[in-house]
Amino acid sequence: MEKNSKKTFYITTPIYYVNDIPHIGHAYTTIIADAIGRFKKLQGNDVFFLTGTDEHGQKVEKAAAERGLTPKEWADQVVGRFKDLWKALNISYDYFIRTTEPFHEKGVQKIFQKLKDKGDIYKGVYKGWYCVTNEHFLSEDVPLEKDGYKICPECGTRAEILSEECYFFKLSAYQDRLLDYYARNPTFVRPPSRMNEVVSFARQGLKDLSITRTTVKWGVPVPDDPDHTIYVWFDALHNYVTAIGYDWNMDRFERYWPATIHLIGKDILRFHAIFWPAFLMAAEFPLPHIVFGHGWWLKDKTKMSKSKGNVLDPHVILKTFRSDPLRYFLLREIPIGLDGNFSHEGFIHRVNSDLANDLGNLVQRTLTMIQNYFNGKIDEIDEENEGDKKLRLEFDAVKEKVLKLYENYAINRALEEVWAYINSVNKYLADNEPWKLAKDTTQRKRLGRILFQAAAAIRTISYFIFPIMPESSAKIWDYLGEEKLIQEELFSELKFENFKLEQKIKQSRPLFPRIALQDFLKEEAPPPAQPKMEEKMEYITFDEFKRMDLRVGEILNAEKVEGTDKLVKLEVDIGTEKRTMVAGVADVYSPDELAGKKVIVIVNLKPAVIRGVESQGMLLAAEVEGKATIPFFPEDVPAGAKVV
Numbered sequence: 083m084e085k086n087s088k089k090t091f092y093i094t095t096p097i098y099y100v101n102d103i104p105h106i107g108h109a110y111t112t113i114i115a116d117a118i119g120r121f122k123k124l125q126g127n128d129v130f131f132l133t134g135t136d137e138h139g140q141k142v143e144k145a146a147a148e149r150g151l152t153p154k155e156w157a158d159q160v161v162g163r164f165k166d167l168w169k170a171l172n173i174s175y176d177y178f179i180r181t182t183e184p185f186h187e188k189g190v191q192k193i194f195q196k197l198k199d200k201g202d203i204y205k206g207v208y209k210g211w212y213c214v215t216n217e218h219f220l221s222e223d224v225p226l227e228k229d230g231y232k233i234c235p236e237c238g239t240r241a242e243i244l245s246e247e248c249y250f251f252k253l254s255a256y257q258d259r260l261l262d263y264y265a266r267n268p269t270f271v272r273p274p275s276r277m278n279e280v281v282s283f284a285r286q287g288l289k290d291l292s293i294t295r296t297t298v299k300w301g302v303p304v305p306d307d308p309d310h311t312i313y314v315w316f317d318a319l320h321n322y323v324t325a326i327g328y329d330w331n332m333d334r335f336e337r338y339w340p341a342t343i344h345l346i347g348k349d350i351l352r353f354h355a356i357f358w359p360a361f362l363m364a365a366e367f368p369l370p371h372i373v374f375g376h377g378w379w380l381k382d383k384t385k386m387s388k389s390k391g392n393v394l395d396p397h398v399i400l401k402t403f404r405s406d407p408l409r410y411f412l413l414r415e416i417p418i419g420l421d422g423n424f425s426h427e428g429f430i431h432r433v434n435s436d437l438a439n440d441l442g443n444l445v446q447r448t449l450t451m452i453q454n455y456f457n458g459k460i461d462e463i464d465e466e467n468e469g470d471k472k473l474r475l476e477f478d479a480v481k482e483k484v485l486k487l488y489e490n491y492a493i494n495r496a497l498e499e500v501w502a503y504i505n506s507v508n509k510y511l512a513d514n515e516p517w518k519l520a521k522d523t524t525q526r527k528r529l530g531r532i533l534f535q536a537a538a539a540i541r542t543i544s545y546f547i548f549p550i551m552p553e554s555s556a557k558i559w560d561y562l563g564e565e566k567l568i569q570e571e572l573f574s575e576l577k578f579e580n581f582k583l584e585q586k587i588k589q590s591r592p593l594f595p596r597i598a599l600q601d602f603l604k605e606e607a608p609p610p611a612q613p614k615m616e617e618k619m620e621y622i623t624f625d626e627f628k629r630m631d632l633r634v635g636e637i638l639n640a641e642k643v644e645g646t647d648k649l650v651k652l653e654v655d656i657g658t659e660k661r662t663m664v665a666g667v668a669d670v671y672s673p674d675e676l677a678g679k680k681v682i683v684i685v686n687l688k689p690a691v692i693r694g695v696e697s698q699g700m701l702l703a704a705e706v707e708g709k710a711t712i713p714f715f716p717e718d719v720p721a722g723a724k725v726v
């Protein structure tokens with residue numbers, strides 16, 4: 083599957099939107115990519131592992147405005163959260179790309195210009211139903227709902243009609259070439275069911291794609307036509323080429339491109355398996371080898387996603403466990419292509435049974451026996467008998483199977499094989515009862531052999547699990563007295579015999595403490611409803627409070643912001659001047675109800691652009707079950723009066 087003699091292996095995750103903080107779903111893709119990358123390194127490949135964030139577009143603009151921040155300020159905060167999580171999960175990426183980086187923006191513009199010059203990008207007018215949450219026009223076969231609106235089939239939110247002058251990409255011109263490519267490369271999209279999905283979509287006929295917006299300011303400007311910004315997907319997909327050097331480090335770009343595998347969730351398959359290869363064909367770049375669409379983690383049988391409000395925060399688990407149990411669970415529980423239901427019960431059960439019982443106990447008791455009976459160094463062994471030999475030979479078979487399964491990205495199956503081997507070693511110990519032999523001094527060599535075989539097997543087991551549980555496996559390796567790092571032994575060099583007689587075993591500690599379900603759920607439970615003020619409250623000083631300029635404002639005029647349900651544009655007299663503000667209260671108050679009312683406004687809040695309108699301040703309201711309740715002053719309170 084490698085593409086050149088240097089055996090480079092370039093693996094990517096999607097670049098995640100910064101409209102929200104990371105959850106278990108994002109962690110899943112990134113952990114799979116990390117595990118595959120680590121395995122490929124063990125095979126001696128020159129691996130490049132890319133992840134990052136998708137920072138342009140309306141959703142980010144909106145998320146930032148809701149917090150009174152610029153999109154870049156907001157993105158910086160969220161990027162910090164992603165990077166912290168990747169650190170906590172031991173993710174060994176080589177580069178974290180942000181689409182706001184100048185080299186990326188320049189690269190995207192360059193490719194845009196190239197396609198425009200070739201005639202693959204042209205100007206026209208597009209009208210259609212647009213999902214703001216997912217930043218795409220809905221396909222035309224999405225039916226109209228009874229109320230005359232279309233609902234985005236991916237996130238369930240209401241779409242809006244958008245009509246605008248824009249640039250189109252001539253996707254229709256690539257339909258035959260794409261179908262031909264799929265036919266010649268039947269494993270381009272994996273798993274196979276997803277390949278069928280892509281082919282049948284392409285066969286239905288591909289229409290030209292609108293790839294720019296005039297309504298979204300937060301994006302990469304179209305070269306020589308800056309009223310238009312490049313639509314997030316055209317911008318985002320090109321991160322895979324700009325991050326490795328397109329247009330700024332061509333040597334590196336040529337070394338790693340084409341990508342070996344784009345790992346994605348099945349939600350964004352069409353973008354990666356249809357649009358992206360078409361863009362690449364137009365730009366005359368080679369195509370990636372594999373687009374792997376993994377399944378979803380569900381919570382309560384629906385896809386975990388921010389818009390559904392059912393996301394699980396990985397930090398809940400990371401508070402009690404280190405990263406390896408979570409990495410193991412996510413990769414062991416389901417094959418990469420299928421969906422899985424995430425529950426904390428399922429997680430605890432698997433960790434206690436596979437990690438604490440099977441693996442943890444095996445390591446702990448074997449190493450403790452070597453300490454107790456041989457002072458940490460096995461110095462005498464007898465000849466291998468049939469049972470000893472069987473354990474050694476079983477390793478050869480397991481190695482072959484694990485290798486094949488890892489190579490086919492069947493990580494859960496590879497782990498099953500490793501666990502079958504762990505059980506064989508446990509059975510070997512149970513059958514041979516070394517603890518009994520230890521009481522008989524004439525059996526010392528036999529005892530040595532049994533513990534030697536078990537330790538040699540454990541060494542191979544810790545090697546096999548390294549891509550998935552790098553921290554625990556490095557610990558086991560260290561307890562075994564290995565001097566080099568796991569990464570310094572190639573997969574092809576791994577042998578049962580690499581564990582040496584007289585290797586000095588270190589004192590070990592339990593690797594995976596058992597956690598009872600009820601103790602974990604207690605940890606996870608939300609804090610009591612009435613926390614003590616001094617414990618929970620984050621105080622600000624009086625000086626900090628005084629920095630806020632709160633005043634009475636009179637609403638002179640109110641009108642709904644077109645195309646939104648919630649936003650209203652207000653003209654507010656703050657005593658010294660008139661200000662324009664945008665408030666998210668239109669679902670509760672009609673413009674007529676607001677006109678003439680006196681409200682509290684914060685006037686020295688940094689202005690923010692919300693739906694193309696600069697909001698120069700904010701009115702205050704109580705939030706009750708997501709709905710705003712505005713406190714109004716009596717008529718005789720003058721506009722401009724300070725609120726203290």
Ligand code: ME8
Pocket residue numbers: 095096097098099100106107108110111136318319320321345346347348349350377378379380385386387
């Ligand atoms: O789509 N189960 O970003 P995004 C499994 N910026 N994986 C999940 C998941 C779940 N419940 N929820 C999310 C975007 N994911 C674009 C990508 S790429 C050029 C641009 C993972 O933040 C999965 O990998 O919405 C999915 O494809 C990705 O997060 C979507 O992340």
